[in-house]
Amino acid sequence: MAKETAITMIKIKEKKIDSKKVEDGASKDGAKIAIKDVKVWYDDFMAIKGIDMTIKPNTVTAFIGPSGCGKSTFLRLFNRMNDYVEGFKMEGKIKLNGTNIYKDKINVEELRKEVGMVFQKPNPFPKSIFENVAYGLKIQGIKDKKILNERVEKALRQADLWTEVKDDLKKSALALSGGQQQRLCIARTLAVEPSILLMDEPTSALDPISTAKIEDLIFELKEKYTIVIVTHNMQQASRISDYTAFFYIGELIEFDKTKTIFTNPEKQQTENYITGRFG
Amino acid sequence: MKYKEKLIENFFKFCASITIFTTIGIIAVLLFESISFFRDVSIFEFLTDTQWTPLFSEKHFGILALVSGTFLTAAIAIAVALPIGLTIAIYLNMYAPKSFRKTLKPFLEILAAIPTVVYGFFALTIVTPFLQTIYPDLETFNSLSAGIVMGIMIIPFISSLSEDALYAVPKSLKLAAFGMGSTRFQTAFKVMVPAASSGIIVSVILAISRAIGETMIVAIAAGQQPQLTLNPTVPVQTITSFIVQVSSGDAPQGSVEYKTIFAAGLTLFLFTFTLNSVSFWIKKKYQEKYE
Numbered sequence: 135m136a137k138e139t140a141i142t143m144i145k146i147k148e149k150k151i152d153s154k155k156v157e158d159g160a161s162k163d164g165a166k167i168a169i170k171d172v173k174v175w176y177d178d179f180m181a182i183k184g185i186d187m188t189i190k191p192n193t194v195t196a197f198i199g200p201s202g203c204g205k206s207t208f209l210r211l212f213n214r215m216n217d218y219v220e221g222f223k224m225e226g227k228i229k230l231n232g233t234n235i236y237k238d239k240i241n242v243e244e245l246r247k248e249v250g251m252v253f254q255k256p257n258p259f260p261k262s263i264f265e266n267v268a269y270g271l272k273i274q275g276i277k278d279k280k281i282l283n284e285r286v287e288k289a290l291r292q293a294d295l296w297t298e299v300k301d302d303l304k305k306s307a308l309a310l311s312g313g314q315q316q317r318l319c320i321a322r323t324l325a326v327e328p329s330i331l332l333m334d335e336p337t338s339a340l341d342p343i344s345t346a347k348i349e350d351l352i353f354e355l356k357e358k359y360t361i362v363i364v365t366h367n368m369q370q371a372s373r374i375s376d377y378t379a380f381f382y383i384g385e386l387i388e389f390d391k392t393k394t395i396f397t398n399p400e401k402q403q404t405e406n407y408i409t410g411r412f413g
Numbered sequence: 414m415k416y417k418e419k420l421i422e423n424f425f426k427f428c429a430s431i432t433i434f435t436t437i438g439i440i441a442v443l444l445f446e447s448i449s450f451f452r453d454v455s456i457f458e459f460l461t462d463t464q465w466t467p468l469f470s471e472k473h474f475g476i477l478a479l480v481s482g483t484f485l486t487a488a489i490a491i492a493v494a495l496p497i498g499l500t501i502a503i504y505l506n507m508y509a510p511k512s513f514r515k516t517l518k519p520f521l522e523i524l525a526a527i528p529t530v531v532y533g534f535f536a537l538t539i540v541t542p543f544l545q546t547i548y549p550d551l552e553t554f555n556s557l558s559a560g561i562v563m564g565i566m567i568i569p570f571i572s573s574l575s576e577d578a579l580y581a582v583p584k585s586l587k588l589a590a591f592g593m594g595s596t597r598f599q600t601a602f603k604v605m606v607p608a609a610s611s612g613i614i615v616s617v618i619l620a621i622s623r624a625i626g627e628t629m630i631v632a633i634a635a636g637q638q639p640q641l642t643l644n645p646t647v648p649v650q651t652i653t654s655f656i657v658q659v660s661s662g663d664a665p666q667g668s669v670e671y672k673t674i675f676a677a678g679l680t681l682f683l684f685t686f687t688l689n690s691v692s693f694w695i696k697k698k699y700q701e702k703y704e
Binding site: 213215218220243244245246247250251253255257258259260261269270272273274319322323326 | 510511583585586588589590591592593594595596599603604607608
């Protein structure tokens with residue numbers, strides 16, 4: 135089991151290296167996501183009606199669309215979080231750097247270490263700040279105190295939280311403010327060094343200042359990660375993303391550079407949505 | 414109309430107060446008879462003597478002999494019920510499909526609905542003979558089989574309350590753990606169980622309280638021999654089974670033998686009351702952890 139785990143992980147890492155060569159030369163850590171003809175059902179309800187999309191490495195891609203359009207379902211396909219939903223069925227292919235993540239042999243736990251996720255509401259564990267960030271490392275079997283300390287500090291710095299919490303790492307994570315908790319959750323995800331970061335409306339429960347901090351963070355993080363973010367906030371999508379995908383009732387209506395989507399969308403539906411005529 | 418309303422209200426008030434007065438009454442009787450008992454027997458002897466022989470000509474009143482029997486059977490019961498109950502709770506919460514969970518839970522609760530006297534003769538006529546095939550020196554009456562069967566009886570307490578505690582953990586924590594690449598096992602033991610720990614502890618305390626107060630199983634299967642021992646293979650007597658023995662015997666009212674059951678009852682009440690208070694305190698203190 136452990137062996138198989140390691141092999142699968144190596145497989146993904148190898149592909150990552152390959153993709154570096156293939157992609158246009160620059161040093162890149164983020165992975166590429168290729169989606170081919172993906173359909174999703176919950177029992178008889180068809181939630182995703184056949185979507186093709188390619189998400190480039192080291193970009194920020196925003197998913198927008200009215201509630202129930204399938205954007206969150208679509209996002210959760212990339213780390214197989216829908217597997218826990220009863221009645222979930224899926225067809226099609228999703229490849230991370232060439233590896234089909236819905237193949238039978240794929241190790242879902244290893245996949246999720248490559249594809250980190252930040253949720254809508256901050257959800258730190260009822261443990262200390264340190265233990266929260268170290269969690270992912272510890273379940274991988276890393277016990278060395280020195281390594282743990284280093285990686286925790288690195289992750290907290292990346293999440294722009296280190297200076298605020300460095301003196302009370304033993305404090306309960308639940309004592310932090312909402313914005314700090316969300317950055318802690320980002321740190322927790324970054325600590326295991328994924329190549330893709332999925333964010334499901336990460337700022338919808340936060341105040342404007344905390345939101346601004348996380349948006350800045352996203353901008354910095356894209357140097358190392360491929361980021362996909364679901365948002366209800368049009369301004370947010372236009373501020374932070376390179377690409378924007380507009381979903382409507384399980385279909386991908388339009389997917390293009392964010393600038394194009396917001397200034398010169400091809401489809402009337404997209405224009406109606408972003409200008410606030412519906413949704 | 415107003416008069417009728419008032420009448421109904423008073424009737425409800427009366428019903429509610431019955432429970433309060435009953436409790437007060439029971440405690441008062443326990444205290445009153447116990448005080449009278451302690452006029453004949455010193456508290457020091459009661460707490461330190463290692464023998465309990467109020468029905469013999471040479472009387473000893475060492476409650477420890479009964480307490481040891483009580484705690485020995487309860488400890489065996491918890492040793493059986495905690496691992497099984499917690500495993501069931503985790504299975505139901507983390508692994509079982511929803512439909513199966515819906516069928517299994519009522520079945521578990523049937524375990525709690527079986528009359529304890531049935532468990533008692535089940536222990537005596539089935540479990541003890543079975544254990545004797547493995548360990549022939551086991552006596553006919555022993556705390557081991559009574560404890561094991563009592564453990565089976567309290568499994569639903571632990572599994573049901575622990576499952577409630579696990580269920581009350583915000584779903585977002587489970588998703589966070591899965592999202593971090595935890596297996597179900599890691600999610601269960603590193604996130605869910607710690608997060609539900611206060612509820613799980615409460616379930617265990619209530620189960621201990623239930624085991625200490627349990628009467629029929631131990632009266633039937635554990636024997637009537639009070640002795641200060643931790644040996645699970647020999648007969649013991651618990652506080653409850655002593656009370657049964659005296660109550661069903663012919664100790665004359667007002668005699669020391671008669672009063673012993675109140676002292677024993679008070680001791681038992683103190684244990685269960687303390688345990689229930691502790692569980693109540695834990696519940697209260699840690700309940701609003703997430704909101």
